[in-house]
Amino acid sequence: MSENSSEPFPSHSRSSSLLNSSSPFMNLQNLPQTAQYNVENTSNKDIRVVVGVDFGTTFSGFAYAYKSNPSEVVTNDVWPGQTGQFKTNTALLYDDSFSVIEWGYPALAQEPQKKSKGANKIRELMKPVELFKLYLGNLDPDEEPPLPEGLDWRKAITDYLRCLNKLIGETITTRWPGLHFPSNVLFVMAVPAEWTDESKGLLRKLAYDAGMLEELNSGNLEFTTEPEAAAIHCIRILNEHALTVGAPFMIVDCGGGTVDLTTRAVLPDRRLSEITIRAGDFCGSSFVDKNFLKYVAKKVGIEAMISLRDNNYGQLQYLVQQFCSRIKHSFNGNPDEYMTKDIDLERTCPAIMKYVTGDALKKMEEDEWLLELDFETVRAMFDPVIEKILHMISHQLSACGGNCMAIFMVGGFSENHYLTWRVRHAFGRFVPTIAVPKHPIAAVCRGALQYGLYMSTIETRVLKWTYGTDSFRPWTPADPPERRTPTGFITVFRPIAHRGTQVAVNQRFTYEATPILRDQSMMTFNVYVTPFHNAYFCDDYGVKLLGRLSVQLPPLPIEYQQNRVIDFSLCFGKMEITAIATNRQTGEVYQSSFDLDI
Structure with missing residues (x-):
């Protein structure tokens, strides 16, 4: 970054202080464009209905209540193709042009029909998709679930949220016809604990694309973590266990x-x-399914499984369904209660028979295409996950x-x-x-x-990351010489809030900053995050740019230049983070509002 008054500059740190605030939270996310905005009013005065959304990897569900009558909680149990279940499958069925045909339970693959080749052929042209939520996590590439060629996982998530949002809207407006959807609704989405701020910001963007929000940074969407939501739910049973x-x-x-x-x-x-x-x-129940498929691959050959996945994914999905319904769900680890079960590959996924070759083909023909799943085999699928x-x-x-x-x-x-x-x-x-x-x-x-x-149920949270910004200070002989700027400064990582700190809801961490040049017309605060307790430079290992906030500096007489102070804050407590900058001289307040670089 050049030292030119026309360019945005990081701040020069003066001191730090800890303040409290009740400011609303907005989005601060992945590699945003430099931008500046005045604080928007994000109050939820028009919220009439609250909806809790569990967008899960394998199953999804929602519950809702009227804000003025919170004691009447309804957990949805009416889904496409099924009733009486609190969740439906996180699955989609596409046609060749990647238009959604079915979602939820009806999107699951059906048993292949031997006597209906035409129907089977049509079904094979359809593309069932599942496990796409995993792409929002930090999975290794070899752990990512398969998707049909040409389908982007962001589209799959958006399509599913659009279907879910349509059902939520129909359900709520049927009950309260005068309600304006979604403007009168507060969505609270639970996300995995290990998700980064980037993942949450991307989910917000996809929810916006799906029509759940009228504006990207709308206050109509809040996040909580899945274990936090579960903890809130469990409050009601604490007395049962004498806690x-x-x-x-x-x-x-x-x-x-x-x-x-x-x-x-x-x-x-x-x-x-x-x-x-x-x-x-990443050690949920779907990884037991993955171990089952590894076992099948040992029997038929890895190349046969790859061909089945690439050309007949519906049959592969149905094979997993059979394993889950007949074996996984009921497995209790007691060998005395387990009876060895067979899975007939010729019936569940006949397409695999044309992909198996060599010794594997000979052995499968001897076994009449039956997979024998005894107790030890099944337990070996569970144990690494558990x-x-x-x-x-x-x-x-x-x-x-x-x-x-x-x-x-x-x-x-x-x-x-x-x-x-x-x-x-x-x-x-x-x-x-x-x-x-x-x-x-x-x-x-x-x-x-x-x-x-x-x-207000959540009083405190513990920060999972260390948050900071870049800050100029005078260079010293102890600093690396290559980092010295032409004017004798060095840019360092300035921690604002450390990993492991217990913070109250809506608590602000604030420090004073001043421009480094007298004629500087703008200050830019780059916000960084690291999984470590601290960092020295902003390009240290593990340090990641989270977002940036720019502040205009109006010209002032020379005698007042030294008093140009900006109070820069990070506000925590909810699942999203707000960066706030206040110009003491003008009273202007700037708050982050970023586009995602996706």
């Missing part, structure tokens, strides 16, 4: 893609305080000094008895209560709704 004020408890949210953990303590007035850094990893979950729980217990009075397991995977048995077996000696609340699959969407109705 008193101050008692720490852990939420383990076991979903299809991720498992998220948070450790909380109950404060007076049924509010929650976060006492450890929330954690998450071991990761146990490791995460152990790490959380260590982080809170082993002081945990209860573990509540929620999410669809928590209904698997083998998983819950392993957790109780590993930690039952140290944690008095390990329980699965009623309807654990609906815990996240219901908790997200409660968060939207009573945002």
Whole structure:
């Protein structure tokens, strides 16, 4: 960055202070364009209905309530093609032009029909898609789920949210015909704990594209983490387990893609305080399915599985469905209660027979295309996934000094008895209560709704990242010579809020900054984030640009130049972050509002 008064400059740090604020939150996200905006009014005075949304990897659901009657909570159980279920499948069915034919449960692949070749051929031309939410996480490329050639995962997420939003709108306006949708609705979306600010910002953009928001940075969308939402939902059962004020408890949210953990303590007035850094990893139930497919690949050959995936994905999806419904869901880890089961590949995915060659073909023909799944084989599919979950729980217990009075397991995977048995077996000696609340699959969407109705429920959060900005200071001989600017300055990372800090809701971290040149007409604050406790330079390993905020500096007489002070703040507490800059001389307030570089 050149030192020219016509260019935006980072600030020159003077001092720091800690202030409190009730400012609303807006979006601060991925590599934005430099921009400047006055603070917008983001009050939710027109909100009449709150909707908690659990957009999950394998299943999605929502709950809603009228804001003035929060005691009447409705969890949706009417979906395309099914009723009585709290969630529907996070799945889409496309035609050849990638127009959505079906979504949810009807989008799942059907059993191939031997006598209806024409129908099978038509079905094979359709493109079932699932697991696309995983692309918002930081997965390794080889872990990313397959998508049909030519389909961008952002389109899949947008299409699914558009379908979900249409159902939400129809459901709510049927109940309250006078409601303006979506302007009278506050959406609260629960996201995995390990998601970055970039992921949340991208989800906001895709929700906007799907029609859930009338403006990108609308206050009609809030975020909470999945374990936080589950913790809010579990407040109502604390008395059942004799947990008193101050008692720490852990939420383990076991979903299809991720498992998220948070450790909380109950404060007076049924509010929650976060006492450890929330954690998450990709070890949900879909990774058991992935281990099943690896087992199939050992039998038929990896090349055959790749061909099946690329050319007959619907049959591959149906094969997984059969594994889940017949084996995975009921597996409880007790060898005395398990009976070896066979899966007939000729019936479930006949297309694979034309891809198998060599010794694998000979062996499968000898076995009459039957896969024999005995107890040890199935347990080997579960154990690597469960071991990761146990490791995460152990790490959380260590982080809170082993002081945990209860573990509540929620999410669809928590209904698997083998998983819950392993957790109780590993930690039952140290944690008095390990329980699965009623309807654990609906815990996240219901908790997200409660968060939207009573945002004061969350008293504190623990920062997962260190946030800072770039700051000029005079160069010293101890600094790297190549970083010295022509005017004798050096740009360094200035931490504003450190990882592991417990922050109150709507708490501001503020410092004073001044321009480095007398005739400077603009100051730019580049906001960075790092997973480490601190950094020295803004290009250190792990440091990532999150966004930038520019502030206009009107000309002032020379005698007042030294008094041009900007109060720069980062405001935390909700799941999005606000950068705010206040010019003391003019009283102008600037707040971040960024476009995503996607």
